[in-house]
Amino acid sequence: MDIYSLSVALTLILLPVVTLSYIRNDYHAFLSLGPGGTPATPFGYMKIKLLSLVCLRDPLRPLPIPPHFRPQKGYLSSLPARAGNRPLVQGIAPQRQRTEKSSMDVYKGLVSGMRRLINDPANSLLERTSCFEKNSSGIFSSEPITRTCGGEVCHAHPSDGSMHMTLHPADVKIILEKGWGERHPLARGGWCRRFVPREFVLVYAPRNEKEIELVMDIISAAVWWVSGVDVKKDGAEKRGLDTYVGDYVASQDECKACRRHTCGSKAVEKMTGDM
Template identity: 70%
Template structure:
């Protein structure tokens, strides 16, 4: 037989749980909006999509992916990286995925953009500057003629809101990045069905905090250029991955416009994106 106290608690929970759930959803939705523009519309429908995708996310973004025995090449571009000082930043979100701490200052982000544009300006690299094919709200580096499939040949893109970057790396290079503390895997970088969103080799590179860290981040960008474009942007004699290709094809593609895939689109805004909003 139910006691009056038990009956009261049951009724209280019946009314309290929906209210608490609504409060949680409201707070969680505001946290989603606070990440800023990204690959998912900042709408209730976009929020619902992200919550569904969170069910299949990587549980340990710091665990490197294994390199299959048949994978070619087995070795990546980076010999090593200096250990990143301090703790890792707090990272939140899926699409967008952003740093919540240890963000780049406006001056450091501007210097990062300048360094990226120097890579693009070098005609030997055959790179393009386009609006990110993955996020559509920030700009990035694209290969004129990619030899590794990514969205539209995108190598990387920078995030003006925090200074972090997303890019596609050879698994061996991604392993070095993770183990030296410079980044982590994207939550959806698990391959299979999730490849419709990002490549399995997709990583977040933490925002540089000073000019010395910009140099390291640009080395990682060069590894992304090597993997996607087959170009040694540092001119250090690394083996080309486009062996046998006619280099003139790169020149023709240089003015051919933006490569696109069936899921994402491209544009032409500058790398600095919404830098003015950071001032």
């Protein structure tokens, strides 16, 4: 047997072994992300690999603001830059932060801040099982004006302290530029809207009390975008946003149906949990 024939034979023998080894390791990496919106099964893994073909190639690139959006400006007027490098983020569904996670105390502080928003009746917010994750709790608007899954504003990940939420495109731009998060891999609009909104982002886990305050400001921006409520104002001034145009306006019947079929049928799982 000549050298060429030997090389071909070795390739035919080794290629399946290498391929199976890669798939095995990649599958276990998928499982290591923990529970999320995709079943931790071989079928779920195959689904994610197919979706990876249409993912955003640059999750740090801001999305444009459609000219029909009202208002054109977002909620966040300014935001200090996040110190240090960006953490390592992996996965699609679930998508998780793998480094610089919140400590238990910091995560509890974040959850306490979220619950203060929910416990104020004037904010018209609820705690429900996340429509997107289905394994953690999130903040929902009882009167959403922007289309998300059942009026979901955001949800927290007990395993790392990061969050997913939907924001005005102008606020997404600030988050990206200041290093506080990145766009979800499927947040590209069009056909992918069946999975997540185009304005869906991952906000990095806070690392201390000061960063909890900054993340709460970002959550306030998400509440404002989804519900039109400014949680930092009082009385009639809370309802500072009541005009959207285009297909971003939420149908109340649609939101109720989504809550009934996707969220309301499940028991609420608390935002607190083992880290």
